[in-house]
Amino acid sequence: MLDYILVNHKFRSSVQDVRAHRDATGGIGTDHNLLRAKIRLHLKCRRKTEEKYRLRLDQSKLTDDCLLSAFQIELANERKAIRRDNKTLSVNEKFTNFLTVFENVTGNYIAARPTRINIGTENVLKVPDPTAAFQIIRRLRGNGQGIKHIPVQNKNHLILTNSKDQLNRWKEYFDKMLNVDTTINEQVLQQIPSPTFDDDELSRQDAVPTLDEVVKTIGQIRNKKAPGKDDVPAELLKAGGHYIAEWLHEIIRDVWEQEVV
Structure with a gap:
């Protein structure tokens, strides 16, 4: 390819779409293609909110x-x-x-x-890759029971194994608990x-x-x-x-x- 659009690393996330139009340059005798980029600039800087240090008590x-x-x-x-x-x-x-x-x-x-940080925990915090860090944390933590593996029962106390049925059961449970029909007697x-x-x-x-x-x-x-x-x-x-x-x-x-x- 001979045609590129150069974007600063700072504004790389602003580029939404890039397309090459081959027929646009057919009448001028060139082997280059017309490129079009759709850009949305975010001029306002997003400041990261720093969490205030909370004093720990003895x-x-x-x-x-x-x-x-x-x-x-x-x-x-x-x-x-x-x-x-x-x-x-x-x-x-x-x-x-x-x-x-x-x-x-x-x-x-x-x-x-x-408190003194454990050596293994300190080494995990120094890992630049978040994915690798979480993998190390999971390995150190051990194989615990995940949320997806917690059994869910229906109204008849039968265990639901399908994830879709479990979601519907949770929906039914919260719908019944939060939406209570009440009638107000003005008298x-x-x-x-x-x-x-x-x-x-x-x-x-x-x-x-x-x-x-x-x-x-x-x-x-x-x-x-x-x-x-x-x-x-x-x-x-x-x-x-x-x-x-x-x-x-x-x-x-x-x-x-x-x-x-």
Whole structure:
């Protein structure tokens, strides 16, 4: 072949189709062919989202009273150091300072030591070919039972061996579980009494959250659950004791009064 279309490696994925038109150059006496390329450019760069490093905790350190006492004292000292500028800061800036200090102090006291990677695992991570890496991982893991080999039964408790029948059974199962036929009786809804609140109850609900409520709420959070967007687990909030409750109460009070989230 004498006719090529040269494309930069960076824009190689933008080429969608290439065709040669032999009859287009028949009248000009040339042995070259007319080439046509269909290109769609992606000018906007796609940025890879970097996953934030999540701090690993050493649960055994949470039972050390001396370590927890030092952890709480360090939090109290850090809060006193930045409390002077709190009057001029916004709610978001106060919460950002809280997370920064909390993460730094936690890393000094309760963070877990990095575990040593197995030599075999380290060699697998260095393999440049993902296919070969996954083959090595499967070989090291052993022959486990795959998902496709898990038996699926029908309504009569008979095992289905055909993959199509298994998919239909799963479809039938979820269709019955998620799509429940319900009928709403309007008369029953009208008989439900509407809740009424007196002035004392309304004033109590509209009042600023107290410190005791914050302490009670922190104590009711369940342990060993996935943290929220701030990556602060419940164990650390409880380990901070009264100092964390006071700090959070200050932020919650500003959110309540300024109506800013």
